[in-house]
Amino acid sequence: MTDTGSLRVFSGRSHEALTAAICRELGIEPGARTIHRFSNENLMVQVEENVRECDVFIVQTSTSPVHEHLFELLIFIDALKRASARRVTVVAPYFPYARSDKKDRPRISITARLVADLLEAAGADRVLTMDLHAPQIQGFFKIPVDHLQAQPIISQHIRENYDLSNAVIVAGDAGEAKDVARYASKLNLDFAIIDKRRYADDEKARAENLVGDVNGKTAIIIDDEIASGGTLLQAAAFLRKKGASRIVAAATHGVLTGKAAEMLESSAIEEVAVTDTIPLMLHQRFNKLRTLTVAPLFAEAIRRIHTGTSVSELFR
């Protein structure tokens, strides 16, 4: 084993439960730190143990308050680098602003690239993340990125819980077709796509056609994230109309904003599975929700990065 200094895993304030679970898997304690928030909202992150020449990981996901957590991460990196950490790896289970990955309107920012630049400017040496909205985002970084996939975890959940003899994977719109085709291939199922159209720039896209067939089948809607739940609810209503016998959904990232929990609970969808890349507040939980843990996968990836053994073997 190569010498990469001592291993330290620190937690930002965004998801201490996940950090704790990762550390349990690794058999270590989370690093000691104090995060103070002054009356003017400014943050002070103080690392409370020596980290000179250490191999440090900071776990920080993107969740409310999004910008405060992101800035806390940048400050944390700066504090660690000025404290002479040998290497700082950002562990971002749900990467901030991943959906802002292209200029699909004039004169907007490509904010996912901006976030990559800011992390590099703050001094991050590596990134470990999961299911970026587009795989190209990995190319927004000059520093190495390890990109984990929840698909094996979610596929296993689907196999164990649903009768796949008469099921179909569904994409909520054409943009998800590639991901959904990958799931369909791994589960040996067909897929269908909801074709949405927008007739004016300021109008919302509406489900118009179903490309493929769900009639009499279990429709398994797959997406990378569930935010307001609007796309999912629209899809479910449309699939019902198209004759789906049963509707379930799964996504890597359970963002679950606003009234998502409430609306999904009362929808035609029978079950919604997400992973724990994002912590769920009480108001985000609901009976139909199933949560799958990614902690062992992240712990194993951290162990391999630290010891210099292959991470890609995890994907086989």
Add this chain to the structure above:
Amino acid sequence: MTDTGSLRVFSGRSHEALTAAICRELGIEPGARTIHRFSNENLMVQVEENVRECDVFIVQTSTSPVHEHLFELLIFIDALKRASARRVTVVAPYFPYARSDKKDRPRISITARLVADLLEAAGADRVLTMDLHAPQIQGFFKIPVDHLQAQPIISQHIRENYDLSNAVIVAGDAGEAKDVARYASKLNLDFAIIDKRRYADDEKARAENLVGDVNGKTAIIIDDEIASGGTLLQAAAFLRKKGASRIVAAATHGVLTGKAAEMLESSAIEEVAVTDTIPLMLHQRFNKLRTLTVAPLFAEAIRRIHTGTSVSELFR
């Protein structure tokens, strides 16, 4: 109008015809330059007129010999910057290595990002390009990118040449679904997707299902580029089997490698339309091929970049 120095448009050796057409539209002569290739293959680019404080554009597309043309571009940029050009804009109608935009295997390069870094390292100030394989590639650049679309030009060709009362847009695989859905929406048509599967890592993907319906219809296959033509030929055969009455194809970039021309000419496809982002050698031309010019669009974009007027208005 803002002062941005005098306008100069130079041509690399990759596509002098397109540069000439662009310059005709702009009412100027291409810049004078000598490109010498020594016996050891090394290149010397010499700018043969004063470019101090000028606003310079270099037109260079990605075509055979790909790496020599790419390197010629980098040398050209360096020569112009050392000659005190105020601003150098790379005009890359077909962007090199655009398909190498993600790490879909372990331990490979994200070469499109690498190309972006090399252009910036050489001193490029801006990029003007068309139909990148993924819109996220724009985020590989820190410098501003203007990203033109061939879709209006190709859509117009489709409207003028085919009976759309019984037609469907087809994606050769799920990865193209999003682009194809955009065309379908603009042309007010349905779309279908060929679902390809691969049963081992070292195996080629095979068309297995058709998601959507082409029976008795004109199938219009859309892709961003046609390289060896293999995807297209496989799609055509599959669509014929699925009952398509007529098959045509269109793509922005006519790469047309190997025996593509010959095989497409003798295939079930009736007509293939591409733009002139890439020059066609004699052996790449065939009777079924229709070429649409992008020269006026590039000329107008250059004019607007030079004068500081809106480029996004071109997309409306």
Add this chain to the structure above:
Amino acid sequence: MTDTGSLRVFSGRSHEALTAAICRELGIEPGARTIHRFSNENLMVQVEENVRECDVFIVQTSTSPVHEHLFELLIFIDALKRASARRVTVVAPYFPYARSDKKDRPRISITARLVADLLEAAGADRVLTMDLHAPQIQGFFKIPVDHLQAQPIISQHIRENYDLSNAVIVAGDAGEAKDVARYASKLNLDFAIIDKRRYADDEKARAENLVGDVNGKTAIIIDDEIASGGTLLQAAAFLRKKGASRIVAAATHGVLTGKAAEMLESSAIEEVAVTDTIPLMLHQRFNKLRTLTVAPLFAEAIRRIHTGTSVSELFR
């Protein structure tokens, strides 16, 4: 006059009133932009007018929600640079994290430097700000900074409102001595310093001595900012004990967090003057508060930066 492109002044959401006032002084309209906040808190800044080759200023101060406003600024810069603005100047009347300007504890961040790096990484070309907590912060930037002073505005307020024949300027602790000495010199007054001591690291500093004399005099407490008001209230109580006949206070930045307004209103301090570098919400206003505007000074500085005339002449 030098050509620097057309002048545009945009406003972030933090202080639209100040931007409006600055634009009125300049005789122009604020630039058109849309800032959208999605259900997951993510922001989209869209510039709604052509800014190619323009000389753009963005006004954004540091106020609640601090991190969202800071991030909005970074996104705004990225959007403008990708939209080909010729130059982007950040106008930060109250600079974020200015008090985090040194490592006064082990293993913390120097966050003001981090903010400078992030602004540069996002693409900012210049900064215009006022009364940084320490003048050294200007050196955190590689890009040019114009650093305005509120002292002439506040000094004029003091001269016009208080009898200076028997007054003394007071610093709330030794760290403010240099600024306070500058005010004392400009107003031709004596100064005094409250000597605070802390007997353990985790203890708050307590006023212990008064260096200088306030007995029977009007004590004018000067600071660069008023946050929770705690320092000010402690100072006032101490000065009262030391015999000050009258107590007033002035500061450049009215941060006024928590119950600052309420507590100051009911304190021994007769009047508190701040400038409008920070907008005041209803609960931050109180009867004893006087607000002095910096809009004409910022407008004049912007005009001079834009036209290439001297800004330092403003300080004479």
Add this chain to the structure above:
Amino acid sequence: MTDTGSLRVFSGRSHEALTAAICRELGIEPGARTIHRFSNENLMVQVEENVRECDVFIVQTSTSPVHEHLFELLIFIDALKRASARRVTVVAPYFPYARSDKKDRPRISITARLVADLLEAAGADRVLTMDLHAPQIQGFFKIPVDHLQAQPIISQHIRENYDLSNAVIVAGDAGEAKDVARYASKLNLDFAIIDKRRYADDEKARAENLVGDVNGKTAIIIDDEIASGGTLLQAAAFLRKKGASRIVAAATHGVLTGKAAEMLESSAIEEVAVTDTIPLMLHQRFNKLRTLTVAPLFAEAIRRIHTGTSVSELFR
């Protein structure tokens, strides 16, 4: 202990005695090097032993000839990096140009930031220094800085040599108030400040008031450095007039330019203590001078940086 390569400590020509003392503490020999000065003043630094993969420290302080020593340091760094040293730490006991840390006049350089940039451009990986004129200067660096304090050494000297039952710490002007308050607090003494005023820009500042009280007391003047001694002499004369019974002085850095030694020897000041961050030439020495060594502190800091143990514990 973490592997950081072999330890090497090299000396520039500015202060070989200090390097020797540091090396004695560390139990190693200074690294072998030749520094040649050609007839045209140009320098050649040749490292005379293999340093590949070594953890190298260069000791170079700021002393006459200031610019030659600074440039020698930059050349030394470049030579070491090109010789494949793993890490190069600049040990600058007295940091060059530390007083040029802000733009207090129009159109001047912030030279301390410039020096930081030059060290980083030359390839320095870390900096170890002592008592920067302002703690913010640490933020001029992106690389980690360890910032030692002479205060414990000087405070001990004061405690052992002066009767503190009737003493007061004095700042020569308001800018030193904060440092002086820190000393006062550590020594449990009161402090006083000499209030200097300047009535025209081109005039020298004159001591006008004493804020606080020195009558009948031992006045201990504290500053971060003594250069020409002018400030100190003016302060001593003023304190004598204000009734101080005894006057002594202490500073971290004994720059002692021009006739400082001579004038201080014949002044009202009884004793002047400085550390050995700067070597003293014969003409800089005088009877009243006491020199305190910082070599053990620097040696311990180097040992801790090299072994990856905490440096901040040294400050407790």
Add this chain to the structure above:
Amino acid sequence: MTDTGSLRVFSGRSHEALTAAICRELGIEPGARTIHRFSNENLMVQVEENVRECDVFIVQTSTSPVHEHLFELLIFIDALKRASARRVTVVAPYFPYARSDKKDRPRISITARLVADLLEAAGADRVLTMDLHAPQIQGFFKIPVDHLQAQPIISQHIRENYDLSNAVIVAGDAGEAKDVARYASKLNLDFAIIDKRRYADDEKARAENLVGDVNGKTAIIIDDEIASGGTLLQAAAFLRKKGASRIVAAATHGVLTGKAAEMLESSAIEEVAVTDTIPLMLHQRFNKLRTLTVAPLFAEAIRRIHTGTSVSELFR
């Protein structure tokens, strides 16, 4: 020995024989990799073994197709850095574009510097090369360069094969005088220079004078490379005319373009020695050619770089 991770040596496609020879010397196998060339000429380099935290060397020389090999190297570096190699050293036995090292005409590139920038932009950490056209090229890099010399190998060949009692070293033009003088000094011989003149800018330089004397002597022409052989042939004819009794030639890099082999075989030159920094295709070989291997020297340099022992000792 210092820990620099595990040693890996990979080969680009330009010179697998040399890599194999180097690896044999080192007692290791070349690293596993696949290089795929698509029908559109684009390359995909896939590293087929784990390289995390490894100390990686890539051997790639500059030979036909020059630009494809150079780009393959850049892609290889990117792939290795994204695969988390600790350090990547480019081993370039014949450095690409080394002769484009200055602006000897208006408005051209300094392409050797450009290549250095591109290697650094791709992520190279070090370079190991041999006999750069000018030693200044080492200064085109910010990263460390180890610069080997073939002179001892070639000098030994000369000593062992030619009678030096009546020999003279000859430079083909004045630009080679310095290198030739070095050889002359090491071999204790005189030297002569062929003085070439050009009477118009677009004319070829012609041998006009011989500075020095070759009459009745063995003339040993030395150059850093032999490309088309034109310089050498012209020199041989001229030396023959000047009375040289015997003519041989030696150069580090055997580029041997076009009909070089054929023309040299039939020339007045009796023997031509080159090293194996460049692989020779069948048509580049000829009877008079002698090839000297540099593999042991490169292997030893790699071993020393890897273990942190002195490389310069190799030059003694």
Add this chain to the structure above:
Amino acid sequence: MTDTGSLRVFSGRSHEALTAAICRELGIEPGARTIHRFSNENLMVQVEENVRECDVFIVQTSTSPVHEHLFELLIFIDALKRASARRVTVVAPYFPYARSDKKDRPRISITARLVADLLEAAGADRVLTMDLHAPQIQGFFKIPVDHLQAQPIISQHIRENYDLSNAVIVAGDAGEAKDVARYASKLNLDFAIIDKRRYADDEKARAENLVGDVNGKTAIIIDDEIASGGTLLQAAAFLRKKGASRIVAAATHGVLTGKAAEMLESSAIEEVAVTDTIPLMLHQRFNKLRTLTVAPLFAEAIRRIHTGTSVSELFR
């Protein structure tokens, strides 16, 4: 004419006479600035006029005290950039450390590259210089360099002053052969080279052979600079021994260190011509010295850089 802002030419303290001459040619006054040197040798450069959006040139040559002048230049650049100059061009008639352009010994710096990096780090936008020791040094810069030649000025002096019917150009050692051949070609003369050898590393090189012939001829020794004069004196003695009838010398840069003037005056050399790239102190002047001015050439180059017209035309 392109808008590049107003022209300003500032002088460092190294060569105010040359700046004055250049400004006279340009018909402008040198820019107003104050350079203060404190008692601790630290410099403060204050620009005394508004330079916002101006096109600024700083004239600073390398002369004693070399490092102070170099640092003054870096400070000057920083002051101008922070004062918002649009563009800063360094005019370095004699470039500092130009002879330290390669690693000809183990573990030394390539200081000319370091100087280039420092100028870029300080913020320089361009460089204008003359007769760099090696033309490759231009490649040490990423920013544009204009490289003037004194050869036409010196050649004209030679033509006007010496009888060329029986003259030969001489290089003091093989390293100068290329430059000397260029002079020989322009003047249509033969050349000769003094072959120096060194038999141990620590020994001085001694003239051993003359390659070429000077017997009975006027020997014109050419070099890029004359420093201690040792090379020149040794050459003159050697040429006398070899039968030269008359010996003169010319060089671009008259460094003239130590006793150079005295020794050259009393040597066999009849006349020594240098340009005024370096100011001559009284003790550097001697009767045999002829000084040729480069001021008109620099003035014309500045005019062309400022107006964006061709500089290379100056070389025809």
